[in-house]
Amino acid sequence: MMLPDDQTWKKDSIEAVIFDMDGVLVDSEPIYFDIERASFAHFGAYPDEAEHHGYVGVTLETMWQRVLDKHQLEFTLEQVLTYHKDNVMTIMRNHSELKPMPHLESWLDWLADKQVPVAVASSSPKVLIELIMDKTGLGRYFNVRVSGEEVANGKPSPDIFLHAANLLGVNPSKCLVIEDSRNGVKAANSAGMRCIGYNNPGSGSQNLSLADLQISGYEQLWALRNMLPFCLESSHQKESGDLVSSPSSL
Numbered sequence: 001m002m003l004p005d006d007q008t009w010k011k012d013s014i015e016a017v018i019f020d021m022d023g024v025l026v027d028s029e030p031i032y033f034d035i036e037r038a039s040f041a042h043f044g045a046y047p048d049e050a051e052h053h054g055y056v057g058v059t060l061e062t063m064w065q066r067v068l069d070k071h072q073l074e075f076t077l078e079q080v081l082t083y084h085k086d087n088v089m090t091i092m093r094n095h096s097e098l099k100p101m102p103h104l105e106s107w108l109d110w111l112a113d114k115q116v117p118v119a120v121a122s123s124s125p126k127v128l129i130e131l132i133m134d135k136t137g138l139g140r141y142f143n144v145r146v147s148g149e150e151v152a153n154g155k156p157s158p159d160i161f162l163h164a165a166n167l168l169g170v171n172p173s174k175c176l177v178i179e180d181s182r183n184g185v186k187a188a189n190s191a192g193m194r195c196i197g198y199n200n201p202g203s204g205s206q207n208l209s210l211a212d213l214q215i216s217g218y219e220q221l222w223a224l225r226n227m228l229p230f231c232l233e234s235s236h237q238k239e240s241g242d243l244v245s246s247p248s249s250l
């Protein structure tokens with residue numbers, strides 16, 4: 001795998017990495033699909049797969065407003081959100097299979113070792129971000145956590161990534177985003193950030209063609225790590241091939 005043949009990629013340094021959460025840090029979209037299908041049916045909506053996959057990456061408010069409108073349901077946004085959020089939180093709290101994506105922690109350890117700041121920017125509600133950070137242990141890597149609830153316009157608008165960059169104190173053009181959804185890649189693009197599309201089959205059919213580069217696992221990113229233009233002056237850079245943790249697992 002090669003970096004994009006674009007000089008900006010190679011010349012302009014990357015000073016921070018902003019991770020999407022669902023489908024990028026944890027394989028949660030298949031769980032949400034099931035809960036959402038059950039909630040849609042509870043209120044009498046039966047979206048087809050294309051419609052359902054089109055909601056990946058947007059906030060629950062946006063998804064439900066669209067479902068209410070499209071399926072002409074006579075419920076308020078508050079009614080459907082209260083019911084659905086309760087279901088999501090109960091199921092996620094009791095879920096025993098929530099794990100970080102394979103090889104993610106080696107990559108996060110490497111970024112921490114190189115002192116590259118990271119953030120998580122997710123359309124999920126803040127309580128769900130906190131729950132997933134706690135349950136998976138990934139919270140130790142992420143001091144900066146932004147929810148779609150905290151910005152005026154959710155993905156595909158750029159607000160969430162611009163807010164994360166602001167909290168990190170890094171210029172948007174120096175940020176790299178990792179995203180698994182069409183809505184998320186569009187948001188990164190509109191924010192003027194470089195973007196790696198994470199092809200996750202669990203996240204449904206997603207068009208990631210706006211991403212600068214696509215991967216299907218962190219082992220591919222690991223192989224590219226010394227080619228990415230990180231700003232590493234202040235870090236104790238290790239020689240290429242010197243794996244930070246569990247070489248055999250990569």
Ligand SMILES: O=P(O)(O)OC[C@H]1O[C@@H](O)[C@H](O)[C@@H](O)[C@@H]1O
Nearest residue numbers: 020021022032056057122123124
């Ligand atoms: O922005 P992220 O982390 O991909 O989160 C998006 C997801 O947030 C969840 O809360 C929704 O239930 C999903 O439908 C949506 O895809």
